[in-house]
Amino acid sequence: MALKTEEMVLNMGPQHPSTHGVLRLEVELDGELVLDVKPHIGYLHRCFEKHAEAMNYNQIVPYTDRMDYLAAMYNSFGYALAVERLLGIQVPERVEYIRVIMGELQRIASHLVAVGTYGVDIGAFTPFLFGFRDRESILTLFEMTCGARMLYNYNWVGGVSHDLHPDFVPMTREFLKYFKGSLVEFNNLLSYNKIFIERTANVGVLPLDTAVNYGVTGPNLRASGLKWDLRKNDPYSVYDRFDFEIPVGSGEKGTTGDCWDRYYVRIREMEESVKIIEQALDQLPDGDVHSAIPKRIKPVVGSIYSRVENPKGELGYFIISDGTVNPYRMKVRGPSFVNLTVMGELCKGHLVADVIAILGSIDIVLGEVDR
Amino acid sequence: MPEKKREKDLTIAEKLYIPEIVKGLGLTLKSMFRPKFTMEYPEVKFIPPASYRGRPVLVQEESGTERCVACGLCSRVCPSLAIEVQASETSLEKERYPVKFEINMLRCIFCGFCEEVCPEEAIVMSKDYELVFRDRSEAIYGKDKLMVPIRQVEDRIEFLRNFK
């Protein structure tokens, strides 16, 4: 019989290296056991949604980059798509392909940070540096194209800001070739490492019904065993033209939906992204990337909800237009924000050290949780 | 409380974790002989490509005057309201010039819209990424700090002509 100890409330964060930003977790403890976890957010709130009402549709693009700053390309991709649907414009094929290539490169970059920092959380420092090394090559590709390494302002409504550099395609191919080998090395170093598996398998199991009830999306949902990916289930852009798999968790090392599954789904998604980029590079058509950019964006009265599969999950933009050059209302459904809500459920009954392992496995970015 | 299950079927060798550590160290050893991918920054400077978006600068012609005609488009398009332009008349061919042109570098988000919208290619993004100020007033760059001879931004202008 365990001795009943007095319950204690422990604040983890806001300045804690493993909270991946400024997040405060209010952890209720019974000895070493976690009874409940309440995330307190808002430290990084920048009022994006209200701010958007004061800007015209083009000016919002750089601010969408600043939500999930590890997946800036994909945020502006989703935003541009939403406004294009609102306006009813069709962008040139080349733009679609460039966006997919950039988006998938960004997915790899985002997952590399996710799995790399996850390694650090668990106590493996080398994979973190390896992840950042490979991400650096992707950032160089982005920089070559649009001039920024993190906040690109690349996907504009109706097109992209700059056409691809002539060296872009060969350099991307070279990177993908290198990256496949690098992933194998990464797997040997971390994924199948006994210590790592011990720390993550059977920890923080997220049953599928809980995941669905909480609205969890992205790799976290797929790790629980549901094949749900908007790129396949609600295809946008040109994703229906590519042949790729949706990896799901299978409980290979423990139970379906545990931390290891969530981690490993990301690794396998990177492999799939490589496939998509390779196909997109093969099919990349010629054309003008600026031809469909409207001179002035003034949608008619109406509203739109448009969603894309961001590296973290379903990223939705709900825009209401009142017929002026500024949106009347802009609402963002951020995947990190929704995924974070399941934290309390996941941590119940685990040890304090597992809270870190669980939080890392959900992969949140506070910039987008708080917006 | 749910019962916690852990993988129990470890052999003694695995329990010692020594093979795992040796495997990890092997990789470390291998990496020691690979090319370095870091840069020793303050000693070795990072030279950005022409596409790089550093701080926005005003292009200064060979004659010493700025190209800007003070149309104010850049300050209108700037999402963070960082630019202030005050126009005045001049006897030069371009007729108008900015008496005052200020960019608040604390507000600027390096989006590049000002460069994109400028009809005269008068404001471009430079390669300068080392921005330090001692106080806030120093961060408001006037014409003296913004003007950069055209020679220094030639490759950017070339890049814009090709890819914008």
Ligand code: SF4
């Ligand atoms: S920099 Fe260009 S856009 Fe701005 S005021 Fe001068 S001419 Fe107009």
Ligand code: SF4
């Ligand atoms: S780069 Fe963007 S934020 Fe900075 S001055 Fe130009 S328009 Fe404004």
